[in-house]
Amino acid sequence: MRALLPAMVLAGCATLPPAPTTLAENVTARGETEPVGTAAADAADDPAIWRNAANPEASLIIATDKKSGLWVYGLDGRRRDFVQAGRVNNVDLREHGGRIVVAASDRTDMANAKLALFTLDGATGKLMPAGTRAAGAGEAYGLCLGIVEAKLYAFVVLKDGTIRQIDPADGAVVRTMKLATQSEGCVVDDRTATLFVAEEDVGIWRFDARPGGNTTPVPVAKVDGRTLVADVEGLAIAANGADGGWLVASSQGDNAYQLFRLPDLSPAGRFRVVAGRYGATSETDGIEVTLGNVGPAFPGGLMVVQDGDNAPAAQNFKLLAWDDVKAALGL
Template structure:
């Protein structure tokens, strides 16, 4: 028989010991849907680059809505629903993104990782007619590496306040009050919360003032979003290998109605699926995958976003945008799926 040299045997043993087995897929029933469209791939090839999307709905012409997507190595893309690139801003190492219509402007906020020791928020204005992004400035968001971000607006007797929740890589969550009244934006940390380990995905349901955060190896948590709210989290679901297979990544809210109707969706990255929970009582509602069809499947999804409402013929009840971590032979991109198809697959109609 062939004998390997001692050095080769040692190298093989070391490699085998360092490799972690892939998580087993969930044993729970998992429905499937297919994507209706996909975006042009990001320019950064052969890297984990595309990460997180946000959706702006055009109320006058829903089919002309826009998607903002991050290339966390390079900057921000603006896409049409046809997946074509409308704009690119070389904002650098921006990881997650969110947007809000605030005081008549569409404000885009991204977690800025240019300085791993000090988090920042990169702010932009989106011209919805031209699909162009204009930088407004950077706002400090605390010590640590910026990871996740989501926006929250609170109506007060004197107006509307805009906040950004910045999730640091170590699980710290800073609530930053943003002031966009001057030429250069400013911010102030008004509250800090903490999860025990690495966290990233977050989303706010403005209807109930609830903040949801995904702790990657632990699961899904809920906080109060109001700046005077308690800071203790409430666990919704564990990364138990069934409902959620770690890592728990991107989060999205499919709001339906004025109250707390609708669903919370989390990327179950470990088995290329998405888990769904009822917002009304945090109960589990099912899981699904975006499988290969006219367009490819989604795998290893980081960021997701859902917007309900009419988005044209392909998306009559809403749209889901999901980062695709494996888009060979091209670089990573984002897939678009019909929310109506997802609800039908999960018998949520």
């Protein structure tokens, strides 16, 4: 059931039914991961990318199997490691304090959210558990990390739209924010200290990510049946320069991906991943983008998207060259 928007935003924002076919350009994948370990289930969910600046070909992808744990993949799509971690749903990472910190939303206990922490060894591709932090009552769902005012924070999005900003060092809940209905996807633009959150049937919102910042959500884009078709799912930042680039969203309802220009957040085009050597994508949950050299196949950047239907195999993740996305959209 669709929830009401706050009165200040409701006027003129009624959700329209999705068009039979919404406009989008076509892109084909340049690679894919091996399937996650859980077969015949909705299991793959969210990816994160560690770009190896010293050796881009050795960059790694960390991805959730939300029935059992975390996978590490190389750019060739092959499995490098697996950590049994329970029902981890979303994943993100940051290099901070001399470590590659990986965090995931842990919904193993549906009534009590947890933040699961790991460190990634970039040389071996191994994940090492680093404990959990309580994230309060409720079902852990979305998760993103941000470095704000030189400090690392985790943002845990509960299924009911509650967002808790947590200090992973000690588990302290720094502050709480709220959206009205089911929310999941989130991303932090470290450059501008902005948190973006996807309220699935309503649209994308932004918050001040600073611990002392305003907790009032500001609308970015609504689910309108054209630009975004419910559910709006994964979010990613394709950072270019001091504050430029694009916010990217998974428009799950029509199997497309929508771009918004940064910093003004105007629509910048949309695309679908169509059948090629590695197949099309559909019903995408999580996405991630990193720009810069990510090896010979991805010289201008890499986008990783979850594929909800990789039949006859289990779900997996498709790898896109950002150069292909830019060419398709004329960016």
